[in-house]
Each structure stands twice: as structure tokens, then as C-alpha cells.
Amino acid sequence: MPRSRESAVDADPGAILSFATGKPSAESPNPTGRWGALVVLARPRERKAVVVGVLCGVWNAPPTWEDVREQPLLRHATWPRNANSRVVFGWDAIDLRPEEIPQLTLLGSRELTEEETKETWWYLRTESTSGTTWAPLNYVCGDVEREWRWEHDREALLAEREREQAVRDAAGKAARQRFEQRLKxxxxxxxxxxxxxxxxxxxxxxxxxxxxxxxxxxxxxxxxxxxxxxxxxxxxxxxxxxxxxxxxxxxxxxxxxxxxxxxxxxxxxxxxxxxxxxxxxxxxxxxxxxxxxxx
Incomplete structure (x- = not known):
């Protein structure tokens, strides 16, 4: 039986968890009505950190163990600088807030593949997390939804990006004007x-x-x-x-x-x-x- 997110957050490497996907932009529908899954790749407890990989597959209902157990790691398709790289995240103790991943549920555990194990080296290469992108937990929800929409709803996703960028540009320009006025x-x-x-x-x-x-x-x-x-x-x-x-x-x-x-x-x-x-x-x-x- 799936277990609660409280036990899932302390899961050991090889554990697979399902979660509800999140909106990849401010304009995106929420809730999305879709679910994804991730696998715990490393859990160095002495550093109070966790590294996870997002698995392929997006479902219209919470997936079962049979749905997820053999899924490989998802690869980026939407961001040119990350093209074809695997979707992997690391979180330190500060950012480890399981409530930010909705409906996080532990489905089961399996042995990690060689490919999955190799993905942890970048996060675990030093005793410090400095120089790594230890992202907020909720990034994983938006990333898997973004990849799904890139494949199935690309035009609307790109339009959302353009509108969001226009808003950011306008805000940045206004902030700079205020700053210039302050400097005078x-x-x-x-x-x-x-x-x-x-x-x-x-x-x-x-x-x-x-x-x-x-x-x-x-x-x-x-x-x-x-x-x-x-x-x-x-x-x-x-x-x-x-x-x-x-x-x-x-x-x-x-x-x-x-x-x-x-x-x-x-x-x-x-x-x-x-x-x-x-x-x-x-x-x-x-x-x-x-x-x-x-x-």
C-alpha cells in the first residue's frame, strides 16, 4: 500500500514516490489533473540532503507501483542549455519541505540502475553543497508538467512564457527607474x-x-x-x-x-x-x- 509523505521524505535510495504535477508558469492551470513520479537517488544523512531523479511518465490519476517501477529517468526537452540532460534535483536541509510537493506518496523501492547512480556524483562530489543547484522542492512538480506540455501543449506553453517575460521586463525596467531616482x-x-x-x-x-x-x-x-x-x-x-x-x-x-x-x-x-x-x-x-x- 502507498505510504504517507511523512515516511516518504525519509526514504532511502531506490524509493519511488508519486506526486501531483504543478503549474510551470503563473498562468498555467492549477491543479493540473496530472501526476508524475520520482526516484530517490541519494540520501546522505550526514549532510541532511537528498538527490532525486524525475521518472518518465505522466498519468491522469495517481500511478501505481506497476506504472512506475521500470520507468527510466526523464530527460529535459524544453530548455536548450539542458537539452537531453536527465531531470535531477538536489535539496539541502533548508529546502527539504515535503509539503511543497502535493500528494507526495511512497509507492515502493527497487535497486538503482547504473545510470541513476551516476547522476548523483555532481551533487555529492564535495562535502559542501556550494556550487550545486539545490533547488526548492516544488521545482520538480513544475518541471515534469513543463516537459509534458512541451510535448502535448507547446504553443500555449510558449505563449505563457512570452507573457511572463514581458511582465518581468516591465517590472525590471520600473525597478531600475526607481533605483536611478533614489541614487540622485x-x-x-x-x-x-x-x-x-x-x-x-x-x-x-x-x-x-x-x-x-x-x-x-x-x-x-x-x-x-x-x-x-x-x-x-x-x-x-x-x-x-x-x-x-x-x-x-x-x-x-x-x-x-x-x-x-x-x-x-x-x-x-x-x-x-x-x-x-x-x-x-x-x-x-x-x-x-x-x-x-x-x-
Missing amino acids: GLTLQTLLTEDPFARWAESPPFPDAAFRKAATDAVHETCAQIIVLGPKPRRPAVRSALKDLVARLTVLDAEAGEVIETEEREDILVVMEEIAYASGQRVLVEEFGDWIEAW
């Missing part, structure tokens, strides 16, 4: 009174409060360091102060277990641009990409 009156003294990483208060998904405070202190101290240089600090001095900030954040990141990821990096780059602009040295922004390779 920004001063280093103002930055000293602000919390540059306010949205990190939600932890997870962002780093914990200790890291947030240390990063904020580093930003404020950098601003204070530049203020004492006078109203028109020279470019080399501002460059040195910003490079020192990057170095300090890099050390903090390493000590915290490498918690600076995409969104954190974007926030840090924003505040660095603000510091450069408020210092009268906005041209330094062009150099930032070369300074943050470690992130």
Missing part, C-alpha cells in the same frame, strides 16, 4: 542609517541574523571609512574601500558555510553601487564583476 539624492550619511539587507530578515531562505548583522556592519563601516576621506574622495581610495568590503564579505561567507547565493549577491551589488554613486565614483560599478568571482 543618495549620500553616504543616508546609507549609514539604513538596513541594506532588510529583506534577509526572513531566514531561511536568506542567511541567519548573525550573518546579516555582520554584513550590515561591514557595509556601514565601509561608508564611514569613505566619509572621512572628505566630500570628494579619490577613485583609488573608494576602490580600495569597496574591495576591502568584498574581501570582508567573502571571509564572512566562508565562515558561515558559503551562504551568499544569487539573491544575496544581487543585494550586495546593489549596495556597492549605491556606495560608489554616493562617493561620486559610479564608474567603479563596471569593475564589480571581476571582484566577486568567489560568489
Whole structure:
């Protein structure tokens, strides 16, 4: 008999679980009325992580053990950069929230194939999860639905993508305009009174409060360091102060277990641009990409 998701989340390698697929875009119908299946590929408990592979097959009702037991791993078809690669995900403890996969149900267990075992190396190649794409659990639901729609409902799926991209582009343009307006009156003294990483208060998904405070202190101290240089600090001095900030954040990141990821990096780059602009040295922004390779 299928078991509940509570036991399924702790399943060992070889366990196969069914789940309800999710909408691959904001406009997609939900619920979809379809189900998929995944197999647990690795469960390194010392790292509190799990690696799974999505299996081929989409069903109009919850699949049975006989439906899924011999299914191979699904391959990507919809994204050019992932074309023909197998659909595999890794999750660390922070993202391991089984409730995000609807109707997650353990159907049974079997031996992993050699192909399936090989898919785990990229996630398990180091003791750290740094450098891997440890995605939120619910990605698996949208990915299997996206692959199904690419095969059976491609035109509508592409239209949804185009509309979503138009919305993102418009939002990005509006945000940049607001940012440019903010920069016009920004001063280093103002930055000293602000919390540059306010949205990190939600932890997870962002780093914990200790890291947030240390990063904020580093930003404020950098601003204070530049203020004492006078109203028109020279470019080399501002460059040195910003490079020192990057170095300090890099050390903090390493000590915290490498918690600076995409969104954190974007926030840090924003505040660095603000510091450069408020210092009268906005041209330094062009150099930032070369300074943050470690992130």
C-alpha cells in the first residue's frame, strides 16, 4: 500500500514516490489533473540532503507501483542549455519541505540502475553543497508538467512564457527607474542609517541574523571609512574601500558555510553601487564583476 509523505521524505535510495504535477508558469492551470513520479537517488544523512531523479511518465490519476517501477529517468526537452540532460534535483536541509510537493506518496523501492547512480556524483562530489543547484522542492512538480506540455501543449506553453517575460521586463525596467531616482539624492550619511539587507530578515531562505548583522556592519563601516576621506574622495581610495568590503564579505561567507547565493549577491551589488554613486565614483560599478568571482 502507498505510504504517507511523512515516511516518504525519509526514504532511502531506490524509493519511488508519486506526486501531483504543478503549474510551470503563473498562468498555467492549477491543479493540473496530472501526476508524475520520482526516484530517490541519494540520501546522505550526514549532510541532511537528498538527490532525486524525475521518472518518465505522466498519468491522469495517481500511478501505481506497476506504472512506475521500470520507468527510466526523464530527460529535459524544453530548455536548450539542458537539452537531453536527465531531470535531477538536489535539496539541502533548508529546502527539504515535503509539503511543497502535493500528494507526495511512497509507492515502493527497487535497486538503482547504473545510470541513476551516476547522476548523483555532481551533487555529492564535495562535502559542501556550494556550487550545486539545490533547488526548492516544488521545482520538480513544475518541471515534469513543463516537459509534458512541451510535448502535448507547446504553443500555449510558449505563449505563457512570452507573457511572463514581458511582465518581468516591465517590472525590471520600473525597478531600475526607481533605483536611478533614489541614487540622485543618495549620500553616504543616508546609507549609514539604513538596513541594506532588510529583506534577509526572513531566514531561511536568506542567511541567519548573525550573518546579516555582520554584513550590515561591514557595509556601514565601509561608508564611514569613505566619509572621512572628505566630500570628494579619490577613485583609488573608494576602490580600495569597496574591495576591502568584498574581501570582508567573502571571509564572512566562508565562515558561515558559503551562504551568499544569487539573491544575496544581487543585494550586495546593489549596495556597492549605491556606495560608489554616493562617493561620486559610479564608474567603479563596471569593475564589480571581476571582484566577486568567489560568489
